[in-house]
Amino acid sequence: xxxxxxxxxxxxxxxxxxxxxxxxxxxxxxxxxxxxxxxxxxxxxxxxxxxxxxxxxxxxxxxxxxxxxxxxxxxxxxxxxxxxxxxxxxxxxxxxxxxxxxxxxxxxxxxxxxxxxxxxxxxxxxxxxxxxx
Numbered sequence: 001x002x003x004x005x006x007x008x009x010x011x012x013x014x015x016x017x018x019x020x021x022x023x024x025x026x027x028x029x030x031x032x033x034x035x036x037x038x039x040x041x042x043x044x045x046x047x048x049x050x051x052x053x054x055x056x057x058x059x060x061x062x063x064x065x066x067x068x069x070x071x072x073x074x075x076x077x078x079x080x081x082x083x084x085x086x087x088x089x090x091x092x093x094x095x096x097x098x099x100x101x102x103x104x105x106x107x108x109x110x111x112x113x114x115x116x117x118x119x120x121x122x123x124x125x126x127x128x129x130x131x132x133x
Contacts, residue, residue: 060096065109067132068095073116074132079125082107 063071068089073080080088086106089095099105110116115130 060098063095063132065095065105066113066115069106069110069113070115070126070130071132073124073126074130079119079123081122082110082124083122085110085124 061068069085072085072088072094083103086103089106090097090102097105110124111118115127116124117127119125
């Protein structure tokens with residue numbers, strides 16, 4: 001096998017490339033630390049792909065939708081239809097939202113929450129021993 005021969009220019013360019021890669025890695029680490037300090041999490045590698053979300057500093061509610069639903073059902077002590085649950089959450093101010101499709105959000109949340117069980121179509125009740133987180 002013949003010995004690999006590289007020109008001085010190729011060696012110089014490879015060294016330059018290596019320096020640039022190291023500089024990029026250092027910048028990536030610095031960006032990661034800043035994102036962590038701002039509470040933005042790891043995010044994507046390429047920020048130009050998707051816009052960054054702001055940290056949730058202005059949260060509208062203390063409880064999550066799941067916990068608000070469980071708390072409501074616990075207080076009412078009876079099975080309720082998801083439309084009725086949605087109306088009560090919004091009318092009584094138990095959960096504030098800017099969502100345009102909050103009814104769908106509540107319906108999907110109820111179906112996925114294991115603390116709730118389906119009694120009739122669209123009607124849900126608490127399982128025994130369900131706790132509000």
